[in-house]
Amino acid sequence: MKRSYLLTVLFFLFTPASICLWQPANASSHHASGKPAITATTEAVTAFINVNVIPMDRERVLKNQTVIVRGGSIAELGDAAKVKVPAGAVRIDGRGKYLMPGLIDMHTHLFSDDEYPDSIAGDELAIMVANGVTTSRLMIGTPEHLALREKVAKGELLGPTLYVASPELTGRAARGIFNGRTVRTPEEARQAVRECKAAGYDFIKLTTQITRPVYDAVIEAAKDAGIRVVGHVDLPVGLYRALEAGQQIEHLDSYMEAVLRDDAPMKVSVSDSGVGRKANWESLDYIDDRKVAAAAKATAKAGIYTCPTLTFFKLSYAVPQTEEQLRRRPDYRFFPPKMRESRHRAHNRYWSSPPSTERLKRYLSVRNQLVKGIHEAGGKIMTGSDTPELFLLYGFSLHREIQNLVEAGLTPYAALEAATRNPAEYLRALDTIGTVERGKRADLVLLHANPLEDITRTERRAGVMVRGKWITEAESKKMLDEAATRFQQAWGN
Numbered sequence: 001m002k003r004s005y006l007l008t009v010l011f012f013l014f015t016p017a018s019i020c021l022w023q024p025a026n027a028s029s030h031h032a033s034g035k036p037a038i039t040a041t042t043e044a045v046t047a048f049i050n051v052n053v054i055p056m057d058r059e060r061v062l063k064n065q066t067v068i069v070r071g072g073s074i075a076e077l078g079d080a081a082k083v084k085v086p087a088g089a090v091r092i093d094g095r096g097k098y099l100m101p102g103l104i105d106m107h108t109h110l111f112s113d114d115e116y117p118d119s120i121a122g123d124e125l126a127i128m129v130a131n132g133v134t135t136s137r138l139m140i141g142t143p144e145h146l147a148l149r150e151k152v153a154k155g156e157l158l159g160p161t162l163y164v165a166s167p168e169l170t171g172r173a174a175r176g177i178f179n180g181r182t183v184r185t186p187e188e189a190r191q192a193v194r195e196c197k198a199a200g201y202d203f204i205k206l207t208t209q210i211t212r213p214v215y216d217a218v219i220e221a222a223k224d225a226g227i228r229v230v231g232h233v234d235l236p237v238g239l240y241r242a243l244e245a246g247q248q249i250e251h252l253d254s255y256m257e258a259v260l261r262d263d264a265p266m267k268v269s270v271s272d273s274g275v276g277r278k279a280n281w282e283s284l285d286y287i288d289d290r291k292v293a294a295a296a297k298a299t300a301k302a303g304i305y306t307c308p309t310l311t312f313f314k315l316s317y318a319v320p321q322t323e324e325q326l327r328r329r330p331d332y333r334f335f336p337p338k339m340r341e342s343r344h345r346a347h348n349r350y351w352s353s354p355p356s357t358e359r360l361k362r363y364l365s366v367r368n369q370l371v372k373g374i375h376e377a378g379g380k381i382m383t384g385s386d387t388p389e390l391f392l393l394y395g396f397s398l399h400r401e402i403q404n405l406v407e408a409g410l411t412p413y414a415a416l417e418a419a420t421r422n423p424a425e426y427l428r429a430l431d432t433i434g435t436v437e438r439g440k441r442a443d444l445v446l447l448h449a450n451p452l453e454d455i456t457r458t459e460r461r462a463g464v465m466v467r468g469k470w471i472t473e474a475e476s477k478k479m480l481d482e483a484a485t486r487f488q489q490a491w492g493n
């Protein structure tokens, strides 16, 4: 979603609390084009012994393996009976456990975006890591995010490897804090694309109020500059133009409009900000299921990677929850009291006159059908949490998203692909991340049980390894406790 939709967030007077837990011996890992860090023999060695590996190269489990991590990379992987554990290695007993690639969140924002960027960013990244997220894409970038990306890559800050999309390109600046570029003409659009590329952003992020001529200019300029376009698809652009342009689409934007029957009395529906307009929900009675299937097929055929952010839209707009249910969420405690109040109010306001149960169900089922249809047609789905919206925080929500993909009809393996291999491919980093293989960066999650049998087991962690740094579950819990405390202090009560 767009940050300007967020309820006003108060950032005042707090001291930077970036944590720097770790200084590796070899800090020369490289971002983006990223080959794994070349390791030196003097470096610390960690061995996962007798572990079941879910490599994610295809659907299989390699039983009783030993995985040797040296520096930031997987140095060896093989039969536990054959792989020799070097003397002095830190030994992690993997018996009965499952080792899989670290998770990738393709859609996040930081609380510390906007005016106070450096403040609690370190804690935000630590929350992601503690949940097993080892790569993350920040969707509306700032110069401070670029600095964070660098710090993480150099090993100066514990965090997931970051990819940073540009400040939002939009036709209309948001009121208040606005981290974007207003692009009203093709010339403004071309200029913005060139400047964002030159500034070092990894992607061009589109949000809303984009006219067709501006869109066309963005696509053309991005092609010339060698940078890819991601984000929202506005109605004047439409789904099929975005597919043709090769844009990577977030939130299934514009799909709900694209699947309306030809004789529907309206053209608007509930994609993106339309979801908050109650009148638009009437369009749910006019959906053409053949168009749903066709849109899914067209997406796959165009080779577009889809980041549907099912969880955010489901929990914000389609499934009512009691205050008690919201409070019971594990991420709830990170939200400062003032922010909680305003978010409860927004939730109550929306649910005081909700769309009919039938339309809510239809909404969920069409979005699920799209995701399943895209996957079955050979398209690639990617996980994104879109936090910190509502009471949904990084990591915690990424697991919900993986579970919601299974609920939409993907197999557990396909859902795990969406959180590992598919985004690695899209990021053009499959040579570094996304699978467990020799030579890859040691971004790993160790689980107590097999997630291919029950997808909720991605939350039953024994520990996380990020860039070769091992963090036990107990250490993760401590990181979360500390971050929660600092979050509360950051906003005051």
Ligand SMILES: [Zn+2]
Pocket: 001, 002, 003, 107, 108, 109, 139, 386
């Ligand atoms: Zn977003």
